Amino acid sequence: MSEQLRDIVIVGGGLAGWYAAVRLAHAMRGRRIKLRVVHAAAPGEEADPLDALCASTLPSHHVAHAELGLDERAFMRVCRATFKLATEYRGLTDPSRSYLLPHGEIGARIEAVGFHQVISRLAHAGRALDIDEFSVPALAARLGRFAHPSPDARSVLSTFEYAYHLDTQAYTRLLRAFAQKLGAVAVDAGLAGVELAADGQNIAAVTLTDGQRLEGDLFIDCSGARSALLGEALGVPFDSWQSWLPCDRAVVMGVSAFEPPAPFTRISAEPGGWSWQVPLRDQLVQGLVFDGSRVDADAALAKAAQAQSRAVALRFTNGRRREAWRGNCVAIGAAAGFLEPLASTGLQLINEGVTRLLSLFPDRGSAAVMAVEYNRMLAALYDGARDFVLLHYLLARRAEAPWNGQVAAALPPSLARRVEMFRHRGRVVLNDDEIFEEPDWACTFVGQGEKPLHHSIIVDQASDAEVLAQVAKIARVMQSAVQTLPPHHAYLERYLA
Amino acid sequence: MAAASLARFLRPDQCSIRLVESAEIGIVGVGEATVPHIRFFNQTLGLDEADFMRKTHATFKLGIEFVNWARIGDSYIHPFGDYGRPFRGVKFHHVWNRLRLAGDASPIDDYSLPIEAAKNARFAPPTNDVKSPLAGFGYAFQFDATLFAPYLRAWAEQRGVRRTEGRVVDVGLRGTDGFIESLTLASGEKIEGDLFIDCSGFFGLLTEKSLHTGYEDWTHWLPCDRAVAVPCESHGPLLPYTRATAHAAGWQWRIPLQNRTGNGHVYSSRFLSDDEAAATLLKNLDGKALAEPRVLKFVTGRRKKTWNRNCVAVGLSGGFVEPLESTSIYLIQAAITHLIELFPDRNFDPLNLDEYNRVMDLEFERVRDFIVLHYHATERDDAPLWNYVRNMPIPDSLAYKLELFRERGVVVNYKVGLFFEPSWVAVYVGQRILPKRFDPLLDDAPLEDLRRHTGALRAAVQAAAQAMPTQADFIAQYV
Numbered sequence: 001m002s003e004q005l006r007d008i009v010i011v012g013g014g015l016a017g018w019y020a021a022v023r024l025a026h027a028m029r030g031r032r033i034k035l036r037v038v039h040a041a042a043p044g045e046e047a048d049p050l051d052a053l054c055a056s057t058l059p060s061h062h063v064a065h066a067e068l069g070l071d072e073r074a075f076m077r078v079c080r081a082t083f084k085l086a087t088e089y090r091g092l093t094d095p096s097r098s099y100l101l102p103h104g105e106i107g108a109r110i111e112a113v114g115f116h117q118v119i120s121r122l123a124h125a126g127r128a129l130d131i132d133e134f135s136v137p138a139l140a141a142r143l144g145r146f147a148h149p150s151p152d153a154r155s156v157l158s159t160f161e162y163a164y165h166l167d168t169q170a171y172t173r174l175l176r177a178f179a180q181k182l183g184a185v186a187v188d189a190g191l192a193g194v195e196l197a198a199d200g201q202n203i204a205a206v207t208l209t210d211g212q213r214l215e216g217d218l219f220i221d222c223s224g225a226r227s228a229l230l231g232e233a234l235g236v237p238f239d240s241w242q243s244w245l246p247c248d249r250a251v252v253m254g255v256s257a258f259e260p261p262a263p264f265t266r267i268s269a270e271p272g273g274w275s276w277q278v279p280l281r282d283q284l285v286q287g288l289v290f291d292g293s294r295v296d297a298d299a300a301l302a303k304a305a306q307a308q309s310r311a312v313a314l315r316f317t318n319g320r321r322r323e324a325w326r327g328n329c330v331a332i333g334a335a336a337g338f339l340e341p342l343a344s345t346g347l348q349l350i351n352e353g354v355t356r357l358l359s360l361f362p363d364r365g366s367a368a369v370m371a372v373e374y375n376r377m378l379a380a381l382y383d384g385a386r387d388f389v390l391l392h393y394l395l396a397r398r399a400e401a402p403w404n405g406q407v408a409a410a411l412p413p414s415l416a417r418r419v420e421m422f423r424h425r426g427r428v429v430l431n432d433d434e435i436f437e438e439p440d441w442a443c444t445f446v447g448q449g450e451k452p453l454h455h456s457i458i459v460d461q462a463s464d465a466e467v468l469a470q471v472a473k474i475a476r477v478m479q480s481a482v483q484t485l486p487p488h489h490a491y492l493e494r495y496l497a
Numbered sequence: 498m499a500a501a502s503l504a505r506f507l508r509p510d511q512c513s514i515r516l517v518e519s520a521e522i523g524i525v526g527v528g529e530a531t532v533p534h535i536r537f538f539n540q541t542l543g544l545d546e547a548d549f550m551r552k553t554h555a556t557f558k559l560g561i562e563f564v565n566w567a568r569i570g571d572s573y574i575h576p577f578g579d580y581g582r583p584f585r586g587v588k589f590h591h592v593w594n595r596l597r598l599a600g601d602a603s604p605i606d607d608y609s610l611p612i613e614a615a616k617n618a619r620f621a622p623p624t625n626d627v628k629s630p631l632a633g634f635g636y637a638f639q640f641d642a643t644l645f646a647p648y649l650r651a652w653a654e655q656r657g658v659r660r661t662e663g664r665v666v667d668v669g670l671r672g673t674d675g676f677i678e679s680l681t682l683a684s685g686e687k688i689e690g691d692l693f694i695d696c697s698g699f700f701g702l703l704t705e706k707s708l709h710t711g712y713e714d715w716t717h718w719l720p721c722d723r724a725v726a727v728p729c730e731s732h733g734p735l736l737p738y739t740r741a742t743a744h745a746a747g748w749q750w751r752i753p754l755q756n757r758t759g760n761g762h763v764y765s766s767r768f769l770s771d772d773e774a775a776a777t778l779l780k781n782l783d784g785k786a787l788a789e790p791r792v793l794k795f796v797t798g799r800r801k802k803t804w805n806r807n808c809v810a811v812g813l814s815g816g817f818v819e820p821l822e823s824t825s826i827y828l829i830q831a832a833i834t835h836l837i838e839l840f841p842d843r844n845f846d847p848l849n850l851d852e853y854n855r856v857m858d859l860e861f862e863r864v865r866d867f868i869v870l871h872y873h874a875t876e877r878d879d880a881p882l883w884n885y886v887r888n889m890p891i892p893d894s895l896a897y898k899l900e901l902f903r904e905r906g907v908v909v910n911y912k913v914g915l916f917f918e919p920s921w922v923a924v925y926v927g928q929r930i931l932p933k934r935f936d937p938l939l940d941d942a943p944l945e946d947l948r949r950h951t952g953a954l955r956a957a958v959q960a961a962a963q964a965m966p967t968q969a970d971f972i973a974q975y976v
Binding site: 029460 | 905943
């Protein structure tokens with residue numbers, strides 16, 4: 001038996017499966033490997049219906065695309081994609097309030113302290129400022145403008161990143177074609193069974209609906225929330241987060257767009273859950289995520305049907321598998337864990353899973369050790385993202401659940417500490433592995449109305465008047481820079497023409 | 498450092514800062530070599546680099562050379578910078594490791610510009626242009642700590658810090674909660690305060706003698722407990738690196754300054770007498786000794802709470818890890834930076850204290866693990882010290898990191914704390930912890946492609962180093 005794992009079987013031909021296939025095939029170009037992707041669903045069916053919840057992405061995605069050499073224009077055309085500068089959250093604290101979570105820097109850092117400390121300081125001096133006024137992507141999003149970030153590090157227009165809104169099915173097809181070009185083989189059959197090795201800790205083979213039996217060295221479980229290999233066959237338990245995050249249903253539909261696409265995702269609090277709007281180039285994807293015990297799913301579907309669109313109803317449970325990697329099986333995407341897309345983490349968690357698998361790629365002898373490190377990192381990333389999503393509910397201030405700030409279970413200690421430290425002095429506590437960085441946490445806390453009791457002494461050196469003059473200048477520079485940007489749709493049409 | 502930083506960040510109308518200093522207690526000058534973070538400290542204060550270097554007789558530092566650590570006769574440099582460049586997205590040290598396992602002999606040092614420059618006594622500052630061969634490294638300083646202190650004193654006093662010469666004879670605690678209320682000096686003067694920063698050294702005058710905070714002893718992992726130090730005359734070219742040479746019962750530092758060389762022998766009193774230690778030190782100097790050797794005693798470890806009640810222990814009073822990786826000044830800097838970030842008000846909310854201690858514990862533990870690695874990862878069996886450290890149980894956190902590297906060259910990364918991936922690679926490889934396996938992503942890459950990649954990098958490093966001036970010339974012109 002060779003030491004190297006050359007026969008890789010990916011189970012699940014959805015977004016996670018084909019994304020993993022592309023990244024693996026690309027990283028292993030020149031390697032003698034066999035890479036097969038089993039569809040795991042009957043032809044015509046979605047391999048993983050939860051993919052529909054990955055339409056809004058986070059910025060690091062185009063880093064992966066650049067490494068793959070995926071042409072942005074071609075990708076965007078095929079996926080009907082638009083640029084995303086921010087997420088707008090509406091009505092989480094009260095029905096009339098909204099705030100933006102932009103992809104980029106806020107204001108200017110002062111001695112390594114986040115700009116939210118300056119906002120906090122001025123608030124303590126009685127001058128309430130809107131943090132959105134100090135972010136290029138937030139300002140541009142509000143005005144519906146976009147251009148790629150400037151390569152000139154001195155320009156204020158270099159202080160942001162961007163993500164995409166995309167058609168997940170088209171993206172999956174694109175990834176599939178790309179993976180096949182790179183040598184991945186699609187096996188068009190569903191999963192019928194999983195054979196464990198004698199030790200019960202490894203997978204020997206999968207059997208398919210067409211009678212085929214595929215042996216492999218490494219199995220990548222992209223079967224979606226079902227977790228057919230890692231969960232069902234290997235018995236890795238699922239730790240539910242439902243007592244913190246009760247939403248468990250979603251309805252997704254595409255509707256005609258009446259307005260040019262906005263360069264941001266819109267999320268609105270709704271009775272029993274939330275809705276979101278993801279603008280594609282020619283269509284608006286709308287969704288409703290809700291707690292099935294509070295909202296009648298049939299009624300939600302019926303309402304969606306009135307919008308004359310094909311609506312898909314989904315079920316899920318927030319939570320993650322205790323290990324994402326056991327034996328020779330690594331789960332990626334919903335098979336490893338699922339988090340409602342309130343913070344657009346779907347594709348990002350897939351991306352992290354694949355990137356870290358590649359950096360720890362094992363051979364037969366090192367798999368057990370690599371799995372421990374992989375599980376440590378993925379657990380931290382999932383739990384950090386969970387804290388971030390849960391924070392939105394925790395800080396909500398509306399009368400009705402789930403936006404009344406009541407969380408059924410005791411908070412995860414990690415989140416309790418983050419909230420305490422922010423409330424006390426605006427400090428963002430970060431762990432070693434995080435998807436969301438300081439500005440993301442700070443904007444969410446501030447956006448949801450948290451006013452730290454104290455601010456950092458570092459921003460306390462100049463007088464109120466001096467600080468006000470400084471921040472006014474920053475706002476002015478940003479305002480006038482944003483005015484030079486073209487409307488998002490005009491930029492998009494020109495860029496993709 | 499604490500007084501200057503606080504004066505930098507606290508407005509005089511909000512806070513008054515007093516510093517009590519006794520000339521009877523000298524400055525422990527073992528921390529003369531630094532890590533690149535010192536530059537952020539200097540920049541924060543707005544110190545002019547050339548002026549600072551002139552006044553403290555400083556030299557540039559590109560890394561530390563370790564001699565005789567894994568085996569007698571071994572030598573490697575831990576540089577302040579990256580090795581090579583990735584190949585098809587695979588990190589360079591994996592590429593190097595792949596070729597090593599295929600039998601190639603070129604040491605990883607060949608792919609580090611700071612190492613190549615250091616070996617040739619050359620220096621030029623790095624550039625920000627990532628495409629330039631002069632990018633991807635950093636530098637620190639080697640300076641005279643006894644001159645840095647007065648330099649900072651002048652800076653701090655100009656900004657309102659009031660310095661009082663005197664010896665503390667009594668510490669007054671508040672009856673209700675045991676907070677420190679006041680210090681009484683030998684002169685009879687009584688100094689009251691809200692927050693006390695204990696910079697009294699190992700002794701821990703406030704945190705230990707008064708507050709009995711307690712100390713976590715790490716001597717079972719780091720058995721050295723003494724140092725004997727002596728300056729000597731410079732000899733040969735002005736070197737931009739510190740050297741740490743392992744001896745039978747410890748190790749010797751050599752820190753080149755502009756005008757002289759600092760030396761010291763760190764050792765374990767279990768295995769060596771003070772006289773023997775001094776004799777070994779004096780036998781291994783580059784030039785004539787310029788003073789009588791001074792012996793310092795310490796216990797490696799960490800104060801159980803570096804912030805306790807209204808007292809923050811900064812420097813040796815907060816904990817001590819031997820200066821093998823020049824971390825003493827870094828840990829002072831970290832203690833101050835975190836204090837400023839979490840600066841309390843009179844209520845002393847325990848949230849600040851808990852968060853501070855959490856972060857400082859991480860800082861200390863991550864430095865500790867890195868230092869323990871140098872001792873534990875040895876093949877030496879020529880002396881009792883080495884037999885002890887080679888076989889001792891190590892912290893779980895280090896055992897975990899070691900296993901991942903030994904298995905497949907994976908470095909466990911973290912955000913809080915010192916030492917990033919290239920540092921760990923340097924010391925693992927230098928200590929002969931060589932990965933058993935290579936990164937499977939490279940198994941079928943034609944070795945010739947890898948060799949072309951590494952060959953080009955080696956040549957670029959050589960060329961860039963040769964283009965640098967010598968450090969002596971650079972300093973003569975710069976300072």
